[in-house]
Amino acid sequence: MQYLSTRGHPDRKRFSDILLEGLAPDGGLYLPEHYPQADAATLRQWRTVYDQQGYAALAFEILSLYIDDIPAADLKAICEKTYTQEVFGTKEIVPLRELEDGVYLEALSNGPTLAFKDMAMQLLGNLFEYELGRRGEELNILGATSGDTGSAAEYAMKGKRGVRVFMTSPKGRMSPFQQAQMFSLQDANIHNLAIDGVFDDCQDIVKAVSNDLDFKRQYKIGTVNSINWARLLAQVVYYFAGYFQASRSNDQKVSFSVPSGNFGNVCAGHVARMMGLPIARLVVATNENDVLDEFFRTGVYRVRGSADTHETSSPSMDISKASNFERFVFDLLDRDGAEVKRLFQDELGRHGKFELHEHRSFADASGKYGFASGRSTHADRLATIRDTWTRFATMIDTHTADGLKVAREQLQPGVPMVVLETALPIKFAATIVEALGQQPERPAQFEGIEELPKRVTELPADTAAVQAYIAAHCA
Ligand SMILES: *Cc1c(COP(=O)(O)O)cnc(C)c1O
Numbered sequence: 001m002q003y004l005s006t007r008g009h010p011d012r013k014r015f016s017d018i019l020l021e022g023l024a025p026d027g028g029l030y031l032p033e034h035y036p037q038a039d040a041a042t043l044r045q046w047r048t049v050y051d052q053q054g055y056a057a058l059a060f061e062i063l064s065l066y067i068d069d070i071p072a073a074d075l076k077a078i079c080e081k082t083y084t085q086e087v088f089g090t091k092e093i094v095p096l097r098e099l100e101d102g103v104y105l106e107a108l109s110n111g112p113t114l115a116f117k118d119m120a121m122q123l124l125g126n127l128f129e130y131e132l133g134r135r136g137e138e139l140n141i142l143g144a145t146s147g148d149t150g151s152a153a154e155y156a157m158k159g160k161r162g163v164r165v166f167m168t169s170p171k172g173r174m175s176p177f178q179q180a181q182m183f184s185l186q187d188a189n190i191h192n193l194a195i196d197g198v199f200d201d202c203q204d205i206v207k208a209v210s211n212d213l214d215f216k217r218q219y220k221i222g223t224v225n226s227i228n229w230a231r232l233l234a235q236v237v238y239y240f241a242g243y244f245q246a247s248r249s250n251d252q253k254v255s256f257s258v259p260s261g262n263f264g265n266v267c268a269g270h271v272a273r274m275m276g277l278p279i280a281r282l283v284v285a286t287n288e289n290d291v292l293d294e295f296f297r298t299g300v301y302r303v304r305g306s307a308d309t310h311e312t313s314s315p316s317m318d319i320s321k322a323s324n325f326e327r328f329v330f331d332l333l334d335r336d337g338a339e340v341k342r343l344f345q346d347e348l349g350r351h352g353k354f355e356l357h358e359h360r361s362f363a364d365a366s367g368k369y370g371f372a373s374g375r376s377t378h379a380d381r382l383a384t385i386r387d388t389w390t391r392f393a394t395m396i397d398t399h400t401a402d403g404l405k406v407a408r409e410q411l412q413p414g415v416p417m418v419v420l421e422t423a424l425p426i427k428f429a430a431t432i433v434e435a436l437g438q439q440p441e442r443p444a445q446f447e448g449i450e451e452l453p454k455r456v457t458e459l460p461a462d463t464a465a466v467q468a469y470i471a472a473h474c475a
């Protein structure tokens with residue numbers, strides 16, 4: 001399998017090369033040259049594999065179609081080491097439970113940091129350690145987080161050979177639980193950098209450091225942003241596992257509702273659908289930061305400035321632009337790299353938006369590609385959390401509530417709707433208390449983490465300051 005850039009660069013790369021890279025040299029995102037097809041026989045086989053051998057075996061089947069430069073036995077061992085009951089809590093890894101007739105929750109947040117990002121990041125940690133060991137290299141991961149990404153990356157990379165993590169986060173803006181999760185890690189290869197600014201400032205610093213090619217080369221800087229193809233690929237697996245649990249046979253269609261921010265999660269759903277998984281609708285659920293809902297409703301993609309980016313009670317979806325969205329637009333425009341480059345580099349650069357509503361392909365977004373969308377607000381979130389608790393005795397987190405609210409608007413008769421549960425309520429306790437008047441349950445391993453000693457360094461929102469810190473801690 002070869003990988004190409006969404007902006008038309010002529011180079012082709014192998015999986016192991018893009019694994020450790022961020023953007024393609026032309027600023028595009030990597031995608032496989034084609035999507036391997038899961039035909040009827042393959043789907044039947046995979047259903048049996050998941051039922052009888054489990055999630056890790058299913059992951060190996062899917063991943064091996066995209067990764068042909070790691071020996072099969074090694075890749076299998078990596079999958080088996082990653083997706084275990086000890087790490088993810090259940091034999092199913094992503095168990096499904098029915099909430100009401102035809103509406104399901106797929107639990108993706110029983111990993112070490114209690115958010116769905118563990119699903120991909122735990123695999124990434126093992127892939128990185130494997131590949132760096134094979135090459136005899138080191139990597140310094142620089143990231144930006146508003147909460148879930150950073151903790152998932154740190155828990156995946158802590159103690160891994162050859163890897164250091166430098167994680168920037170906006171000072172004081174994560175929930176106390178999230179701060180405690182990250183800052184309590186005592187592993188020497190983990191560095192928490194609290195930046196005096198907002199999440200976009202952190203993201204801009206990461207981008208600026210990555211664009212400083214000399215620095216990047218000298219200090220072997222890499223990222224684990226949601227644009228990393230391996231992360232997206234790992235997420236494809238749970239669409240298959242969710243589908244198999246929600247359906248009896250592969251003739252049925254199933255829809256998914258996905259609490260969305262950077263479009264990584266739902267883009268994995270798009271990849272699964274392109275492979276032939278019988279998905280009816282891919283429902284993009286946003287919060288008040290509705291860049292994506294606006295696009296799917298109107299055909300206008302308009303990125304927001306920092307001032308127009310709302311701080312909401314589903315903070316992991318507080319985005320001004322959706323960094324994986326370019327991958328879908330590439331497919332939507334029949335993989336016209338030159339046109340994608342014009343839109344994302346020239347149009348966005350100059351006008352902060354582009355418009356596809358008159359483009360002949362725009363109708364395909366909902367038609368051929370099955371996308372639908374909706375938006376949920378703080379009031380919706382509270383109402384949905386309360387309703388789910390009262391009627392089903394099930395406590396859901398704020399992001400999952402956005403997904404459930406929008407899912408109900410997109411139900412079709414006879415088509416099961418799977419809502420992806422992207423985090424556990426304990427991560428966003430303040431809003432749960434506001435909705436329910438009681439504290440969320442806390443898994444035993446997180447008792448008292450707010451009281452643990454914290455390892456964090458405060459820095460100004462300044463690229464040079466972050467570079468100086470990295471240089472000083474890379475010996
Ligand atoms: C990251 C995250 C999201 C958004 O996922 P994207 O892949 O960025 O669209 C939603 N919910 C939670 C809890 C998250 O951590």
